[in-house]
Amino acid sequence: MARTGRRPGNADTRQAILDVARTQFAELGYEGVSLRGIARAAGVDAALVHHYFDGKSGLFAEVMQLPLDPAVALPGVLDGDVEQLGERLLRFFLALWESPETGPRMRAAIRTALSSEEASTRLGHFVVQEILGRLATRLGSDQAMTRATLTGTQLIGLAVARYLVQADPLIRMSVEEIVAAVAPTLQGYLTGDLAEVLAAEPVQA
Amino acid sequence: MARTGRRPGNADTRQAILDVARTQFAELGYEGVSLRGIARAAGVDAALVHHYFDGKSGLFAEVMQLPLDPAVALPGVLDGDVEQLGERLLRFFLALWESPETGPRMRAAIRTALSSEEASTRLGHFVVQEILGRLATRLGSDQAMTRATLTGTQLIGLAVARYLVQADPLIRMSVEEIVAAVAPTLQGYLTGDLAEVLAAEPVQA
Numbered sequence: 001m002a003r004t005g006r007r008p009g010n011a012d013t014r015q016a017i018l019d020v021a022r023t024q025f026a027e028l029g030y031e032g033v034s035l036r037g038i039a040r041a042a043g044v045d046a047a048l049v050h051h052y053f054d055g056k057s058g059l060f061a062e063v064m065q066l067p068l069d070p071a072v073a074l075p076g077v078l079d080g081d082v083e084q085l086g087e088r089l090l091r092f093f094l095a096l097w098e099s100p101e102t103g104p105r106m107r108a109a110i111r112t113a114l115s116s117e118e119a120s121t122r123l124g125h126f127v128v129q130e131i132l133g134r135l136a137t138r139l140g141s142d143q144a145m146t147r148a149t150l151t152g153t154q155l156i157g158l159a160v161a162r163y164l165v166q167a168d169p170l171i172r173m174s175v176e177e178i179v180a181a182v183a184p185t186l187q188g189y190l191t192g193d194l195a196e197v198l199a200a201e202p203v204q205a
Numbered sequence: 206m207a208r209t210g211r212r213p214g215n216a217d218t219r220q221a222i223l224d225v226a227r228t229q230f231a232e233l234g235y236e237g238v239s240l241r242g243i244a245r246a247a248g249v250d251a252a253l254v255h256h257y258f259d260g261k262s263g264l265f266a267e268v269m270q271l272p273l274d275p276a277v278a279l280p281g282v283l284d285g286d287v288e289q290l291g292e293r294l295l296r297f298f299l300a301l302w303e304s305p306e307t308g309p310r311m312r313a314a315i316r317t318a319l320s321s322e323e324a325s326t327r328l329g330h331f332v333v334q335e336i337l338g339r340l341a342t343r344l345g346s347d348q349a350m351t352r353a354t355l356t357g358t359q360l361i362g363l364a365v366a367r368y369l370v371q372a373d374p375l376i377r378m379s380v381e382e383i384v385a386a387v388a389p390t391l392q393g394y395l396t397g398d399l400a401e402v403l404a405a406e407p408v409q410a
Contacts, residue, residue: 111319111320111321113370114316114319114320114365114369114370115316115319115320116316117369120369120370120371121370121371123370124366124370124371124372124373125373127370127372128372128373128374132372132374145373145374146374146378146386148374149366149372149373149374149375150375150386150387152362152366152372153359153362153363153365153366153367153375153387154358154359154362154390155362156362156365156366156370157357157358157359157360157361157362157363157365158358158362160319160358160361160362160365161329161354161357161358161361162358164319164322164325165318165319165325165326165328165329165332165361166325166326166329167329167332167333167337167354167357168329168330168333168350168354169333169337169350169351169353169354170354170355170358173351180399181351181355181394181399182355182358184393185359185390185393185394188389188390189386189390194385194386
């Protein structure tokens with residue numbers, strides 16, 4: 001045993017952290033959870049949690065069995081010309097769902113997340129903080145969170161219709177056809193003229 | 206007992222039809238079900254199924270506990286200037302979800318529908334035939350089904366993000382702000398220039 005009485009790093013420790021994290025995310029929600037609190041409940045050093053999971057976002061991704069941690073994957077997509085960001089985001093998102101490796105995990109994760117009110121809200125907080133928040137920071141414009149969220153609605157609707165509901169005309173479209181049809185919508189939300197909306201918007205996060 | 210040996214119309218008959226329909230929609234999918242087949246399995250006259258449920262769409266809506274039958278509700282929305290159709294559709298859709306009467310049933314129905322692959326596909330066939338099909342017929346343009354389906358992706362994504370996931374910036378927006386932001390997207394899909402997509406589209410339903 002380690003000098004502190006805390007368990008040393010090994011597969012059991014990793015699993016113990018995951019078990020505690022699953023419970024705490026369910027009980028406290030994404031925002032309510034701290035890595036320190038998880039480490040305490042698991043009886044390990046907080047540095048170990050960081051060592052295994054690369055932060056709260058990575059830990060949540062693992063608990064939800066998401067195929068990737070947005071904190072790791074997103075920066076590469078957000079980099080580059082903001083005027084092409086809609087298309088880059090869309091291609092990245094479609095690739096995740098189309099891939100035989102990550103697609104089934106995306107479908108399973110989204111089904112779980114939408115199965116109950118609690119799970120939906122938990123996913124919502126994660127998506128808002130770790131995905132839309134990063135997108136908004138990249139935009140850096142007024143009402144960037146609203147722009148990011150509108151972008152999110154079109155992406156999630158596309159995924160639900162094509163990969164869960166498998167709506168007929170949509171599953172017969174190629175990725176290129178979808179990009180041609182939907183990227184302009186995303187780009188419009190990201191950098192287009194939303195004057196009426198922006199003027200009407202009351203509070204901003 | 207009726208002369209034919211079939212049960213006469215009453216509450217039990219209605220329930221018997223619903224029970225058979227629930228099983229048949231689950232086993233055969235929306236497209237595979239016929240009112241005649243349901244009537245036969247329930248031991249009633251096909252006219253009685255029509256009498257109680259106003260057709261296959263109404264029966265499915267009842268089985269899925271949808272708050273309305275699109276065959277009844279949609280024509281009023283589709284009527285009128287096609288250049289304002291995006292906004293009319295969006296206002297109708299948002300009203301369904303916002304209403305304290307129909308909103309909870311919409312959430313329950315969509316959660317059920319997204320809970321399993323089978324249920325999602327079944328809802329997909331219903332939505333394609335009874336909602337997007339009607340919308341496409343109203344449009345009457347080339348690739349109308351593709352236009353209707355793209356419209357559907359934005360609507361369903363909005364519902365998932367605002368009413369299921371309850372993404373923070375979105376739940377703070379008013380219906381008017383959402384209409385200002387999203388109606389142009391819908392109108393673009395319905396009647397806008399989709400030349401690149403249309404040229405690329407391979408087959409049409």
